[in-house]
Amino acid sequence: MNTDEVLGIFREAGAVLEGHFILTSGLRSPVFLQKARVFMHADKTERLCKALAEKIRAAVPGPIDYVVGPAIGGLIPAYETSRHLGAPAIWVEREGGEFRLRRFEIAKGSRVVIVEDIVTTGLSIRETIDCLRALGAEVVAAACIIDRSAGKTDVGVPLIALAEYEVPAYPADRLPPELAAIPAVKPGSRNI
Ligand SMILES: O=P(O)(O)OC[C@H]1O[C@H](OP(=O)(O)OP(=O)(O)O)[C@H](O)[C@@H]1O
Ligand SMILES: O=C(O)c1cc(=O)[nH]c(=O)[nH]1
Ligand SMILES: [Mg+2]
Structure with a gap:
């Protein structure tokens, strides 16, 4: 499946939103991929x-013991993948702002693959890696x-993206005037 097909599915689901969005990294963007509007459709x-x-x-290569999804956005794609x-x-x-594996126990040396919905800066994946490595997982x-960074983000492990779609994102104190004119909304679950 190529990037156009992936974006076609997002557009068909009404998941490509335009406005002024506060991303989980604190960056601001005129485009938000509301993945929940895709994941509500099983097909x-x-x-x-x-x-x-x-x-x-x-x-x-080799076995995969667990697929790990960072909640909330990663829950459905990790399960389905x-x-x-x-x-x-x-x-x-x-839990208290930090990712924790609250409901499961995994053996040290378990080989895990993280499956996320969207990557912008890679911050959420790096936080997930820190949590899993602290438990002894590989x-x-x-x-x-x-991948909204279109391959530019380095998360410290190979990042496999189904699609790469570069979208502008700006620090809050360097907004273009047309973005600053729109009230900002924060759709994600960090800090709520
Ligand atoms: O690469 P990053 O800069 O970390 O951005 C991507 C992350 O942002 C979103 O999560 P968010 O924390 O907004 O909450 P959600 O999972 O509930 O949507 C998304 O689900 C990714 O986890
Ligand atoms: O960077 C983010 O927080 C982010 C961007 C995006 O397009 N979709 C999303 O769910 N999160
Ligand atoms: Mg998330």
């Missing part, structure tokens, strides 16, 4: 995640449906 989610699972299988990889899906969720790769 669309299945098509995307089956293709992502095939890309992961081709890139990751895990179904096609034949590995169990678990998740990290925020993070063999990270994957996402759309």
Whole structure:
């Protein structure tokens, strides 16, 4: 599946929003990919995640013990991708602001692949890697449906993206005037 097909699915679902958005990194952007409007459709989610699972299988030699989704956005794509990889899906969720594996135990040396929805700066994936490595897991790769950095983000492990779609994002004190004129909204779950 190529980037145009992935974006076609997002557009069909009404998931490509325009306005003034505060991203999880604090950056501001005129475009927000509201993945929840895609993941509400099982057929669309299945098509995307089956293709992502095939890309992961081709890139990751050896066994995968767990697929890990960073909540909330990573929950559904990690679960659906895990179904096609034949590995169990678990998740990290925020406790006091930090990602924790609150509901599961994994053996030291477990080989895990992180599956995210969207990557912008890679911050959320790096936080997930820190949490998993502290538990003794081996993070063999990270994957996402759309990489908004278009390959520029370095998360410290191979990043497998189903699509790369570069979208502008600005520090809050360097907004273009047309963006500054629109009231900002923060759709994500960090800090709420
Ligand atoms: O690469 P980054 O700069 O970290 O941005 C991408 C992250 O932002 C979103 O999560 P968010 O914290 O907004 O909450 P959500 O998972 O509930 O949507 C998205 O789900 C990714 O996890
Ligand atoms: O960077 C983010 O926080 C972000 C961007 C985006 O397009 N979609 C999303 O869910 N999060
Ligand atoms: Mg998220």
